[in-house]
Amino acid sequence: MRHWCALLPVLLLAVLSAADKQKTYTNKYDNVDVESILNNNRILTNYIKCMLDEGPCTPDARELKKTIPDALLTGCEKCTEKQKTTSERVIAHLAKERSKDWERLLNKYDPKGEYKKRYEAQIQAAAPKS
Template identity: 60%
Template sequence: MAHARLSLAALLVCLVLGTVLADTRYTNKYDNVDIDRILSNARILNNYIKCLMDEGPCTAEGRELKRTLPDALQTECSKCSEKQKTTAEKVIKHLIDNRAKDWDRLLKKYDPTGEYKRKYEKAVRSA
């Protein structure tokens, strides 16, 4: 009986730790998406922007991005892998340089106070 309680306690500790550790990073299941292909294809990029703006359907990747974006902005991507940080910088730079109107629309939705804009634009420009 004591052994069963100990095993149950160990299982619960493992489950709690697994949940806590899982929450410290975003999923990496989309890290191998070809971001250059997306950025160079106006139709695909438009679809992602429409997804983020609630103006069109979302792919699985788009839904994940939409779900994590507010937290990533707020925490300065603290749960991002290095690959995700590099990709985010690339996308931001592309939008600023090539799709300024879309960048402004996204900022109005996800950063209405301008709090994150200053941080991220400065970081991208210095990269």
């Protein structure tokens, strides 16, 4: 019984540590060069096709696709700071430079426009000026 009591704090610490790690999305792809993707039409189109279920996904695109619904739902609360900054950059780029693709992504991931309201200021700032 004493061994169990001595082991309990260690097990509890391990469980809490594992739970703490799940509070953010994986940072495995945080060092992907997003600017080079945004500036390469072919690669960016492949990412968009993946997100829209119109083409194959690379491992990082698959992870992104899996994460998007939860990130939208929670306001990106599990995002690392790098992921927040990157997502803002990607949203701005898509809204400004690839507005038709941006609308298609919104239709898929936010068909009721719930999340668009949450990010409206950011989207407006990125929208092309008429």
